[in-house]
Amino acid sequence: xxxxxxxxxxxxxxxxxxxxxxxxxxxxxxxxxxxxxxxxxxxxxxxxxxxxxxxxxxxxxxxxxxxxxxxxxxxxxxxxxxxxxxxxxxxxxxxxxxxxxxxxxxxxxxxx
Amino acid sequence: xxxxxxxxxxxxxxxxxxxxxxxxxxxxxxxxxxxxxxxxxxxxxxxxxxxxxxxxxxxxxxxxxxxxxxxxxxxxxxxxxxxxxxxxxxxxxxxxxxxxxxxxxxxxxxxxxx
Numbered sequence: 210x211x212x213x214x215x216x217x218x219x220x221x222x223x224x225x226x227x228x229x230x231x232x233x234x235x236x237x238x239x240x241x242x243x244x245x246x247x248x249x250x251x252x253x254x255x256x257x258x259x260x261x262x263x264x265x266x267x268x269x270x271x272x273x274x275x276x277x278x279x280x281x282x283x284x285x286x287x288x289x290x291x292x293x294x295x296x297x298x299x300x301x302x303x304x305x306x307x308x309x310x311x312x313x314x315x316x317x318x319x320x321x
Numbered sequence: 322x323x324x325x326x327x328x329x330x331x332x333x334x335x336x337x338x339x340x341x342x343x344x345x346x347x348x349x350x351x352x353x354x355x356x357x358x359x360x361x362x363x364x365x366x367x368x369x370x371x372x373x374x375x376x377x378x379x380x381x382x383x384x385x386x387x388x389x390x391x392x393x394x395x396x397x398x399x400x401x402x403x404x405x406x407x408x409x410x411x412x413x414x415x416x417x418x419x420x421x422x423x424x425x426x427x428x429x430x431x432x433x434x435x
Contacts, residue, residue, distance in 0.1 A: 243423070251428075252426035252427060296363070309354065310366055311356070311364040313362065314363050314364075
């Protein structure tokens with residue numbers, strides 16, 4: 210099983226829609242999770258960090274399900290500018306520096 | 322500058338030639354990563370440096386690939402005898418703290434092997 214798995218998509222949604230996608234992880238020792246956003250031909254940038262059961266930042270909500278070992282990202286009221294690839298990366302926090310392995314990413318396309 | 326700097330931004334080379342890619346991380350960041358991203362694909366981990374510890378080279382695809390980090394700062398990724406399948410964007414990232422998880426990426430070096 211891969212360390213991190215994501216549905217590559219693309220998820221095609223109209224403006225204003227709510228969309229959610231999941232990221233499953235294999236290492237049960239993972240404690241912290243990070244969602245990165247990558248625009249086409251650009252470098253990834255941190256979108257959201259999750260250190261407990263979830264996190265909310267404006268239209269974006271991340272929820273962690275430790276029992277099933279997945280983390281979801283929910284985007285409400287989608288904007289055209291949300292079109293990007295969303296990458297998930299788990300981390301075994303509190304164990305010092307470690308190698309961070311990214312999922313392949315989920316591509317989101319928001320249309321007018 | 323304040324961010325991660327990579328050079329060259331674009332490199333076109335002939336099959337069989339050696340290439341060097343450079344990464345200048347954010348000053349004071351202890352950890353430095355190299356990832357590779359082929360067109361339409363995800364980030365493939367290559368190598369990871371952290372402080373004075375031995376680097377984690379587990380992601381290097383072959384012995385043609387090597388990397389150094391001198392003085393705990395600048396890093397160079399070297400690809401010897403390049404092959405067409407090496408064509409990709411090579412991304413460098415630096416990290417300040419062990420528990421933040423936040424990586425700051427450079428804009429990448431786009432390598433094309435003809």
